Amino acid sequence: MSLVVVGSVALDSVETPYGKRDEALGGAATYASCAASLFGEVAMVAVVGSDFPKAYHDKLLQRGICLDGLVVLEGPTFRWTGVYQGDMGVVRTLNTQLGVFESFRPIIPDSLKRPRVVLLESIHPELQLEVLDQMERPELVAMDTIRLWINQKPDKVREVIRRSDLVILNDEEVRSITGENRLVRAAETILSWGPRNVIVKRGEHGASLYGEVGPFSVPSFPTPQVKDPTGAGDSFAGAFLGFLLRGGNLRSAQRIRQAMVVGTVVASFNVEELSIDRLERVTLQEIQERCRFIRESTAFDEVALG
């Protein structure tokens, strides 16, 4: 298997100014896997409850996602209810029911123990470490986390970071795990802990990569209408890694830069509709067109002075 994504699969009830949906297919692992599946093979390691709709199971299979690592436990699936208001910059969580996710201990099936790349989505950092312990060291370990774990388990989060090659966090998370307010400094601090590269997701300001092949910055794509920001960061990460794997050499600077753009673009599609609706329909042609748009909106001739 090229890519294994470990994280949550959830039933999301989301309300935005554009609409409302109950118990849609969601969760970090879902968004990341769906985005990665646009470019190649991906397996998901996650847990769902016995009430997980067969239709969603089939949806994931139809995307070509390997579900050998998807465990079904007796009990309810992880449910999340959130509301986005106004410009949807901030989500308000109304309800979180962990269900079977509460006792989730990722068990990596033998067939998934030797991936080229693993993406550790934002589960408890001790579980992220357990995943790594079960695997032969992948060529590339990528990690994400959330504010909750940075606040509650900073040492464990740093341990995961030390064992990762690529850290993918948003600006707020990068600041809080390092205590550095300037993003460049915060990124440098993370790099000093060991990872080869760190990606700082800046929301509507785009994303930046620091480290071995950085600095590299890409603006966000000006999506005409953001209908549901849920999963933007996860679809970025999944597309980034999926695209990178498609190229073969995981350390090609050029390929990594392109992957930043592809991740940005896939995220821009994801937010256009609820759940994975848009990811299910988006074509490589459409992705390529937005990548070209970004290229055109950042290119300039060399400045000659003097």
Add this chain to the structure above:
Amino acid sequence: MSLVVVGSVALDSVETPYGKRDEALGGAATYASCAASLFGEVAMVAVVGSDFPKAYHDKLLQRGICLDGLVVLEGPTFRWTGVYQGDMGVVRTLNTQLGVFESFRPIIPDSLKRPRVVLLESIHPELQLEVLDQMERPELVAMDTIRLWINQKPDKVREVIRRSDLVILNDEEVRSITGENRLVRAAETILSWGPRNVIVKRGEHGASLYGEVGPFSVPSFPTPQVKDPTGAGDSFAGAFLGFLLRGGNLRSAQRIRQAMVVGTVVASFNVEELSIDRLERVTLQEIQERCRFIRESTAFDEVALG
């Protein structure tokens, strides 16, 4: 005269984690003019009091800035006292003494009534309009403003915008004048009022241009040490226009894009030291090098999919 800058000249007392300086040469017109003077001729229209140090007057002259429009009135010069703390993202104003600036009514000398470009820095919007009324319509009218005028005189600010070709505001100002939270939408709203282009300064996230020659985005330069952010936006604007004029054709898309980069780079030098200390020493060679760095940190090969 190619460029006329109308705005404030002030004596700034600034305290940052890196040091403190009393009554340094400051003010929006100072920063913008000094930045513009790196690239060509510029005149300043402003007012100072009878206590304005001769040394500062000489400093401006040494930069080649035309001071025909600098009025000296009996009374104290505009004084501002501010403190930056921590990462210096936010300034705390301790004291503002308008002095002669309070009764400032810009009088444009005949020799400055036909500039190719005028930069209306953030003075009272009615004064900005008075400046335009005194001039033959310049080829390019650029404007900036501050939150104070947006809050107190939104209609007048919008009138200035309608009479401008280029609006240069930061993200917060763009949001507040339009009531739109998403920057792309906010920029589109401003464009619908008439200007050909709008530049959104995003602080450490860089800057974006929308309109006739946009969208175009440039990341900020990762200045190793920011010592005093005062004047970053003003030096951006001055360098942008100064560089643009140097190229001749003010509507060249390629030149405008390069000007975005040059503005970003000059601002990155400005914040490295207090007052205009760094702008006085920076060389075109140094500016060119940072422009190349930005080019390298945004360039990527076309993405081919499918």
